[in-house]
Amino acid sequence: MVIRVVAGVLIRDGRVLAAKRAAGTREAGLWEFPGGKLEHGEDDATALVRELREELGVTVRVGAAVGVSEHAYAHGTIRLVALACTLVDGEPAALDHAELRWLAPAALGTVEWAPADVPFLETVRGLLG
Numbered sequence: 001m002v003i004r005v006v007a008g009v010l011i012r013d014g015r016v017l018a019a020k021r022a023a024g025t026r027e028a029g030l031w032e033f034p035g036g037k038l039e040h041g042e043d044d045a046t047a048l049v050r051e052l053r054e055e056l057g058v059t060v061r062v063g064a065a066v067g068v069s070e071h072a073y074a075h076g077t078i079r080l081v082a083l084a085c086t087l088v089d090g091e092p093a094a095l096d097h098a099e100l101r102w103l104a105p106a107a108l109g110t111v112e113w114a115p116a117d118v119p120f121l122e123t124v125r126g127l128l129g
Contacts, residue, residue, distance in 0.1 A: 004044075009085065011127060012087060015103055016102070017033075017034065017056075017102055027073070034096075056095060059089040063086060
């Protein structure tokens, strides 16, 4: 079974938000574009708005698709749908992560990304200009 997961590519001032997975979670210590699993009846955009409100305490507007990747982890296979989003209200806080960082294009390679997020890095680098 493939689990559908959404990730938010939140860009501000030429930087993208990266979130470090907290200790005690799957892939702890790895960096990701924040998001999570869809709940029953949700579409991608609705799930991403909910997840970023829960994980970061912010409201976002969801934009265009950045890409889709599929990765088989030990616990199961996920299909990760990355969506561009714009901050509407609030300042991101690490409510569900160990740390948050705004990364410039040159800094994308300075953190260890979760395998499912890696395929998006070149596209994100291009979005950052």
